[in-house]
Amino acid sequence: MTTVYIPTPLRRTTGGQSKVEAAGRSMRALLDALERTYPGIRQQLCDETGEVRSFINIFVNGTEIRQLEGLSTPVQDGDEVSIIPAMAGGRGKSVARKVKSPASRRVRRAVPAPRLSRAGMPATPEEVYDTVLEVIGRTPLVRLHKVTRGIRADLVAKLEYLNPGGSVKDRIGPAMIEDAERRGLLRPGGTIVEATSGNTGVGVAIAAAVRGYRTIFVMPDKMSEEKIRLLRAFGARVIITPTAVAPEDPRSYYNVSRRIAEETPNSFYANQYANPANPHAHYDSTGPEIWRQTGGRLDVVVASMGTGGTISGAGKFLKERHPGLRVIGVDPVGSVFYDYFKTGTMPEPHTYKVEGIGEDFLPKTMDFSVLDDVVQVSDRDAFLTTRRLVREEGLFCGGSGGAAVAGALKYARTLPEMGAGLRMVVILPDSGSRYLSKIFSDDWMREHGMLERELGTVGDLVRSRTIPLVTATRTDAVNEVVAKMKQYDVSQLPVLEDGRLVGMISEVDLLTHLLDGSHRPSDPIQPIIDPAPPVVDPDSPLDVLADIFLSSNAAVVVDHGAVAGIVTKIDVIDHLAKQLGR
Ligand SMILES: Cc1ncc(COP(=O)(O)O)c(C=O)c1O
Known part of the structure; x- marks a missing residue:
């Protein structure tokens, strides 16, 4: 049996089931089997000529069938078939099979060079979408x-x-409109009202443009001027409301949009905050x-x-x-x-x-x-x-x-x-x-106080220090490492093997080891090194160390695979004190 995943809009035909099983040796045979059990499903997936509708994508084990053999694609027991409609919906003229999905455009390098027809034209399918709505989704x-x-x-x-x-909200604009059309809440010539910080407005405006609706958007005043102009570019009416008021305040953008929807004849309030x-x-x-x-x-x-x-x-x-x-x-x-x-x-x-x-x-x-x-x-x-x-x-x-x-x-x-x-x-x-x-x-x-503290990078800190990089190897004895720590006045050493970081040894580990009593100072440090010390890149801003230091006393700085230094809390405090004192 092959598992077929059914998207929400098609579940009416499967009695609400999101996953069904069917048997067939090709996609076409599988569709026949599905149609026998769930009458009407074929019509939703295929047009009058029997081709898969342009806005329907069918994936067999993750590959769209247009990149395989279309409806002749073989399927077998254990395969997974996913049906994914493009967010656009259904009214577009079918250009199935002439259309390559963006996914197929992206894998074009893997596809052999196009064969030329007798007229010298490429024999590959056209890349034409019926409406912009079909281009939504399949982002890389x-x-x-x-x-x-x-x-x-x-x-x-x-x-x-x-x-x-330009945003994830393109996915929900057409989906909310189609759903409202299906439920009879939106009729031809209607107006869509929405409270939006901008992006949902664009998603709705694109779908409204294609389907012929008017739009009114309500936005809080902290939103960028670009967003407001963008919505106006789509011919929308944009109403600005104050940000610093409670949601229940009549001036809040939720309440203003609801009121406008109530007062505008033949309007639909999309309400992305409550719309399933x-x-x-x-x-x-x-x-x-x-x-x-x-x-x-x-x-x-x-x-x-x-x-x-x-x-x-x-x-x-x-x-x-x-x-x-x-x-x-x-x-x-x-x-x-x-x-x-x-x-x-x-x-x-x-x-x-x-x-x-x-x-x-x-x-x-x-x-x-x-x-x-x-x-x-x-x-x-x-x-x-x-x-x-x-x-x-x-x-x-x-x-x-x-x-x-x-x-x-x-x-x-x-x-x-x-x-x-x-x-x-x-x-x-x-x-x-x-x-x-x-x-x-x-x-x-x-x-707005977000660039004032240009504290520099971890690399700046490492370069500002004059102390040499002191390291250990796994076979060094405990007393040798203690001597190194005393000589260079450091509490942690990166442990290297063939120039590669394999761990970190710290004063605390050495102390615990010696206090244990069962070990000798001449033992190698191998068993007590921390094999996975936090690693930081020299280009990272100093701020990243704050998170690291919540769980560790030091971080090893690794530059393109080579250890460039080790930084501790006191190093950072020292560095910042010098910088801020300047
Ligand atoms: C810029 C931006 N990022 C993220 C989101 C969050 O997405 P969601 O509403 O699906 O949680 C939104 C929603 O409006 C948005 O406009």
Whole structure:
């Protein structure tokens, strides 16, 4: 039997089942079998000519059938078939088989050079999409290298900013509209009203443009000018409300949008904070994509939380497939999620600068049961990490992506051996283009106290010291190492073998060993070295040491595989005292 995963919009035909079994030796035969058991399913998947509809993607063991043999693709017992509709939905003219998915564009190098037809034209399929809605999703995963130095987990970022509207919210705009159409809440010529920090507005505006609806968006006044202009560019009416008022205040952006929806004839209030179509969109697209793109090889998913739609939907899907997966939410300091998750109580919310994430209330779309932990990050940490992602990794993301990566790094530092052997997927929700006048403006950053302490890097500290690098080897005797520590007045030594770091030996370990009484000073240090000391890259900002020093007294500085030094708490205090005294 072959397992077939059914997305939410198609579950009416399967009586609500998300997973069904069917037998068949090709995709076509499998569809015949499905149609016999669940009448109507074929019509949802295929057009009148029997071809798979353009907005339907069918994956056999992770590969889209258009990259295989289409409906003739062989299937066998034990195979996994996933049906994933593009977020657009269904009205587009079918161009099935003429269309290559973005995924296939991305693997083009693996595809043989196109054959030419007799007319000299390439015989490969066209890359034409019926509407922009079909281009939403299937965003790539890219590994992080530099911002992760010192961390041993494999961190990969999901580039949601590559969606056509520039954010993860492109996924939910069409999904909420389609759902409203299906439920008869939105009729032709209608108006969609939404409370949005900008990105959902764009997602809704794109779908509204394609489907012919008017839009009214309500935004809090802390949002960047770029976001407001962007929504106006789509022809939307934008209404600005004050940030510093309670959610129950009639001027709050939730209440203003609700009121406008009530007063506008033939309008639909999308309400991403309570609309189940929001997390469902991520259950149906973001989660399955991550599963397919990683081949199921992932251990941790990290996302910053606004409505909670992304983390709740994608997290739920991924946990159903991989119960051992850890789902980590990232919350800005000042928001209520962190305290609520940790203590079950609601703290007093405070304003913060990072946009799109954190809340002062608990949205209905936030499913706390999916979360394994929540990490809190400051605006400063979020913004400095955002700037590093752009400058060092070339990933032009916004502040909530920086927050997510800062949170992922913080979480990885709490894991044994800095997460060695684990793969973490981090969501980068939107593009840096929305924050040019804020996060990427040095003046703005300084004005808001986020660049004033340019404390330098770990490498600056190591270079400012005059003491030589003193090291030990595994076969050194305890008394030799004690003598070295006394001679150079140091308390820890990196232990090397063939120039490679194999551990760290510290004064405390030597003392415990000798006090034990059963050991001799001439014993080799091998059994008492710490085999996995924290490692830090010289380019890391000094701040990263604060997290490391919560659980260790020293960190080894490793530059491209070579040990460049060791830093302790007192080294950092000394360095900062000199810098700040200047
Ligand atoms: C920039 C940005 N990042 C992250 C998020 C959080 O996504 P979610 O609402 O799915 O939790 C949002 C939500 O509005 C956002 O605008």
